[in-house]
Amino acid sequence: MTLDVATFGETMVLFSSDRLVPLEYTHQFYKQIGGAESNVAIGLARLGHQVGWFSKLGNDPFGRYIEKFIRGEGVDTSRCIYTDQAPTAVFFKEKLTPKNINVYYYRKGSAASLLRADELDETYIGSAKMLHLSGITPALSQSAKEAVYKAIEVAKAKGVKIVFDPNIRLKLWSIEEAKPVLLDLIRQADIVLPGVEEGQLITGETQPEKIVDALRAHEQQTFVVKLGAKGAYYTNSQEKGYVxxxxxxxxxxxxxxxxxxxxxxxxxxxxxxxIQEAVRLGNAIGAIVVGVSGDVEGLPYWAEVQQKLEDNGTRQDVVR
Incomplete structure (x- = not known):
């Protein structure tokens, strides 16, 4: 099997309400899924790419639901592992206003936190063009962190591009714990996708250019700093700019x-x-996603993205 992208990490069952009230007054929930890496995997699959996602799931109804859902989106889940030693994690989303959203996680000691480096399929990772990782996985446990480092070792040996999104979750670890690990992972990555607030937390800098200067390990790295509604700043060895x-x-x-x-x-x-065109595409998809409730429900298919770009006068040549 040849993949465009391989990724792994924890995906949880999400319970959310469409009512704008505190959780204690919510009596009915919608069951969905949420997880940074599986979100990316589904997003790429909907855009027409061959993607593989794996995790360690509880041998329970929620674990089976997650795998079936992700597989149903066209993502390969053949390397998922099930365990009876821990449950699949869940979390709840509280919406007080469209801009005031709180998330409550119940993930400590979850099945995904038991993932070990020796459980990785090295051939599978090596078959991909890109390996996507986030800073959430190393925060889950020591064994999960070791799995991330092992995956990086395999990717480097096989010539697989490493894409890293810091995705800082201070409910999982403190910034003091997170900072040295994230800095190390950033410096090993080929493509780094921090949010500007994450860059500030890690470096103390406030400007995207200075954040990148503080994080860059070598000139061959590509950085894209997310700026929310303002777009993004990008830089590589050839060019830089704002989109x-x-x-x-x-x-x-x-x-x-x-x-x-x-x-x-x-x-x-x-x-x-x-890179400028790719960032423009990322901005378009981000703008589409925020218009729909749920972690993956708003991820667009290629035809929708084409329309978005066309409406903004930036339609790309799809045969490129």
Whole structure:
């Protein structure tokens, strides 16, 4: 099997309400899924790419639901592992207003946190053009962190491009714990996708250019700093610049927009587009995602993205 992208990490069952009330007054929930890496995988699959995602899941109804859902989106899940030693994690989303959303996680000691380096399929990872990783996985446990480092070792040995999104979750670890690990992972990556706030947390700098200067390990790295509604700043060894965001009429749910953005940037690069074009694609997808409730429900198919770009006068040549 040859993959465009391989990725792994924890995906949880998400329970959310469409009512704008505190959780204690919510009596009915919608069952969905949420996880940074699987969001990216589904986003890429909808754009027409061959993607593999895996994790360690609880041998329970929620674990089976997650795998079936992701597999149903066209993502290969053949390397998923099930365990009876721990449950699949869940989390709850509380919406007080469209811009005031709280998330409550129940993931400590979850099945995904038991993932070990010796459980990785090295041939599978080596078959991909890109390996996508996030800073969430090393925060889950020592064994999960070791799995991330093993995956990087395999990717480097096989010539697989490493894409890293810091995705800082301070509910999982403190910034003091996170910073040295994230800095190390950033310096080993080929493509880094931090949010500007994450860059500030790690470096203390506030300007995208200075954030990149503080993070860059060598000139061959590509950085794309997410700036929310303002768009993104990009830089590599050949060029740098800002790409403005797309106008969004109404923000329904901002969760998952960063993952959609990552999928767009990676899709553009896989298609052979310039970094500027790839970032523009990421911005378009992020703008689409925030208009729909749920982590993956708003991730667009290629025809929708083409329309978005065409409406903004930036339609790309799809045969490139």
């Amino acid at each position: 403005p965001g797309f106008t969004v009429e109404e923000v329904v749910d901002p969760v998952g927009a960063g993952d959609g953005f990552a999928a767009g940037v990676m899709s553009g690069l896989l298609r052979g587009w310039t």
